[in-house]
Amino acid sequence: MSLSRTENGSVAAAPAFALLFSLCLSIHFSSEAPFAVSAVGGVLFCTVWMLLGVRKITHNFLPVFFLILFLSFVFSSTSLFRMRSVPTMPDTIETEGQVLLDRDWGMQSAMLIKTRYGKIVAYVPRSQCLPAGSAVSLRGATFDFKRAERKGAFDEFLFWHAKGAQKKTVLLYLKSVAPSSGLYKWQALLRERIGDSLPPRMAGYLSALTIGVRTAELDELHRRAGTVHLLAVSGFHVAILAGLCSLFFRRGRARFFMISTVVWAYVLFAGLPVGGVRAALMIQICLFAALLGKPSSVFNGVSAAGLLMLLYNPWSYFDVGWRLSVLAALFLCAFSQAAKRQRLFLLFASPLLWFVTALQSAVAFRSVPVVGLLLNLIAVPLFAFLFPAILLLALPALTGLPLGTFFAGTGEYFLEAWEIFSELLVRLLPYSIGHSAWLFLFTAVIFSFAVMRASGFSRQRTVAALLILPFTLFFIL
């Protein structure tokens, strides 16, 4: 059964986006509306979305249309049901577990620990924090997470639920019963090796690239420059890796298996970061389609990846990392698809992407540095070259080969030059913007335009829909 993109709109062009759209809406509504209203509301909007894009109802349109609606209802209702179910965890626990994540938390450290009762979070003094991978024995009292006191404020409940945690625990006793093992052990070893054998900038970038560990200094530097996304393992890094792999394996099963293995191994080693998982899923979907000889659209692939992540953990919707990653990838894929015939428009992709993500970033981080608009134009293509270069220049020092210091020093020199340049621009353009109605409107219009075009809407319908469909704005909020 084949559908025409021009006749059947989003049903043919991007069915996964319709499903993702309805599920996001259902979850979004659920914080204000009752369960049934939220689930049905999402399905209704999915219906409107698909009908708006269709130009002609062909004989094979209706079965697919109803299948999408059915899936939309099943996905929404099961996700909302899971979100509403109250975790059953005793008030006090005495158990063993494994530290899955450790990170700075203000003056303290936070540990995400997997136990037989579910995942818990414990805030401990930095000196007592145990590294990820450690097996622990613990005793403590469990508590509910705090909700945000006002709209837009930090919500501990949503933040940790998006990471799979059910309760927070005040520990009365904590003891490491076994050091990090398996993958965690390798991560720790690489981290140590990087720290011992490379100069600071090379070490900082390589740690961020390989194991997803960012130093505070590097984080701050990129935050000021509005390029912090370069440090988080994301679609950018996974795409570079997949691109390099595809140079050696151009077609066939070998290409499928090699790219899949390398990409997933990398994402796993980097600690399964949201952006990396999203990109790996998207690449996997496209590789599957290529292997089966089926046509695929990267826009639909991104939507399917975002949808799978939400189905796995519906709370991801509230994770700023998930939102920024999916939003950016959806826009880039939609925009490049829309600008396929006029490639000159692709030059605008970076600044427009800045606007699309600026609002979400401004809501999450209070403000966004304007210099990022300019710096990203240079930084993204530059780092697409620099990241593989850093890896190559670091290898001799990491493996103890001769001239290791020279190569690592060369890399350090390039990174220092970048640091000086970006700091100079930051000083020249020390402005930042916050959340505003104008930014909201502009972002909504460009994002909606791109996704509507990628979903098979005609130009006229896109313009008309932009006027009557303000609900697409939810993606940016």
Add this chain to the structure above:
Amino acid sequence: MRSDPYVKTGERIDLNRCTAKDLEEIPGIGPKTAQLILQYREKEGGFRRVEDLLLVSGIGPKKFELLKEHVLVAN
């Protein structure tokens, strides 16, 4: 001034009824900690269980272990 007869059940002090003075009778609890406990009670509308003491700023695991033997939360 004498404490409310409902404050103490057996040898333990009810966290939802006690005064600062009652709390200060517990070894290791000074006026400052007692005040913090009462402030928490006022802000949160009472204690649900003894472990809630761990949410009071200034009460860590060590102080809690000391306190829990002397307090209770009556239904």
